[in-house]
Amino acid sequence: MNEQSEPLRRASSLARGSNRDRLVEVLRRQGPLPRVELARSTGLSFPAISAITSKLMAEDLLVEAETDAATSWPDDSDEDDTDGLNGRRRGRP
Known part of the structure; x- marks a missing residue:
């Protein structure tokens, strides 16, 4: 292993x-x-976002949400919905 390659890694x-x-x-x-x-929000490239989200999902730290979950407001009609997600889990867009 080259001495210069370790700091780069x-x-x-x-x-x-x-x-x-x-x-x-x-x-x-x-x-x-x-x-x-x-x-857009992070300034990261789309391939970087895909790589990071894939790793987070593989580690069960992120779940993929339905498309409408990422674009719609929670329905306030459910009083038992303390987290505002209406039974949806936060996760990957």
Whole structure:
């Protein structure tokens, strides 16, 4: 292993972690979003968004939501709906 390649690998790994953290923070703040909106909100490329969301889903940290769940407001008619998601789980757009 080359002495210069190790710092580059470390820097690349840190960048990937930072990108993941950025994406997770956007999802936490804004809720379910389409991938294209995640790209706009984070400044990450669409392939980067797809790679990160795929890894999060593989780790069971993110679930894919129905298309309308990402674009519609929760129905306020359900008083038992304490999280405002009407039984839907937050997740990947």
